[in-house]
Amino acid sequence: MLRIYGRKNSSNVQKVLWCCDELGLVFERIDMGREFGGNREAPYLALNPNGLVPTLVEEDGFVLWESNAILRYLARTRGPAGFWPQQAREAAIADQWMDWQTNSLNVAFTPIFHGLVRQGPQERDAAAIERSREATQRHLAMLDRHLQRSAWVAGDAFGVADIPLGIYAYRWYAFEGIARDSLPALEDWYRRLRERAAFRERVMVGLA
Ligand SMILES: N[C@@H](CCC(=O)N[C@@H](CS)C(=O)NCC(=O)O)C(=O)O
Incomplete structure (x- = not known):
């Protein structure tokens, strides 16, 4: 299952959650950042050296950060035709x-x-x-x-x-x-x- 790290009141996390729902993707979300902390600790920094949310981790361990890069990746790999424009x-x-x-x-x-x-x-x-x-x-x-x-x-x-x-x-x-x-x-x-x-x-x- 896809894993998304980030608190759900973060605008950049919300982008990814909204995108996943539009695409009907099943994912696990792990609270991270601000009131939940964890984002400045070594295990998270090993995934995302910025210490920011969101971070996406795929089933095979592929890691991606930067919310708009995550959106493009999900759109290209899992979106219906046109969700990421073909032209x-x-x-x-x-x-x-x-x-x-x-x-x-x-x-x-x-x-x-x-x-x-x-x-x-x-x-x-x-x-x-x-x-x-x-x-x-x-x-x-x-x-x-x-x-x-x-x-x-x-x-x-x-x-x-x-x-x-x-x-x-x-x-x-x-x-x-x-x-x-x-x-x-x-x-x-x-x-x-x-x-x-x-x-x-x-x-x-x-x-x-
Ligand atoms: N350019 C980054 C910015 C990420 C970012 O600034 N995330 C904020 C939340 S919106 C963050 O992690 N703040 C620290 C925290 O939540 O503890 C992206 O688009 O993913």
Whole structure:
């Protein structure tokens, strides 16, 4: 059986759990990280030298870390046709948005998430939160413009590239009391994500 290490309230772990459920994969999940610890100890570092979650371990001992690499691997090895795009250009678009999630959207979003969810009112840096809110809004507007022309992130059907970005849609719309500009294409995509049982089960689980 596949083994996934990582606490289920981690966004990067949620990506993998959601993907596994979409593909109907059976797996064992082992709590690891933050409140569970273990991720800075030698046995786990031998699997993932970053000390971060998630890590995937296959039946034969093959180990993989970096959540988006895990998604691509599961999509290529276990996904139905099209879940990882077959055409080079569609696959490149999937790669583009998945890399953008890690390198751009995540950077914009992390301060507002930490400020509103992880920090108490006394510790909060209101200016940093506002800068992050504006940056996230600007990034989501880019995704909205893309979704005006493309039903899903990488083409006409739901696929693996929707997963890393869908995590942010949930978190963004779950924040209470923040200003949000209307982004109709993004909102429609988010409505369609909420129709998916795996998204509701793995991602719409509160902010922690
Ligand atoms: N680029 C990595 C980032 C992994 C990462 O930052 N994981 C966080 C949780 S979302 C983590 O392990 N934090 C330490 C902890 O949970 O103890 C990936 O996408 O897998």
